[in-house]
Amino acid sequence: MLQLVPTPRKLLADRAYDARKLRDWLVERGCEPVIPPNPTRKHPHTYDPVAYRSRNTIERMLCRLKDFRRIATRYDKRADNFLSAVLLAAAVTWWIPIESTA
Incomplete structure (x- = not known):
């Protein structure tokens, strides 16, 4: 589905989308993945927690x-x-x- 839309500058997603294949695919296209690492990951990656907080606004809008x-x-x-x-x-x-x- 991501192939159908223009590549964003940042992609905000929850821990369920923490897959190396997805992260590498996004970085290849110039997109910064803002995905917190899965707690079971042995080598957690870094992410922007300030940008991740804005995901809450989108979730509330969808809930409304x-x-x-x-x-x-x-x-x-x-x-x-x-x-x-x-x-x-x-x-x-x-x-x-x-x-x-x-």
């Missing part, structure tokens, strides 16, 4: 979008309809403050 049942269960079969639903959910999420949804 999944509050909409249509998005979470993927009712729309066509990609264009699903994208429209995601964009509408994002607009509603942006429009309504978090405090008033509780």
Whole structure:
């Protein structure tokens, strides 16, 4: 899937994606992998913990979008309809403050 999109400057991922093959593939393309090492790794690699913290923002945004049942269960079969639903959910999420949804 990564071959289909332009190579980013940094790729943030969780420990599940800590594979040497993936890290080497990203570095070959000029991308900095920001992936914490798996705790079972004998020789852990370094990563940027400050950049990794921004992953939390993305995770929270995806969680807010999944509050909409249509998005979470993927009712729309066509990609264009699903994208429209995601964009509408994002607009509603942006429009309504978090405090008033509780």
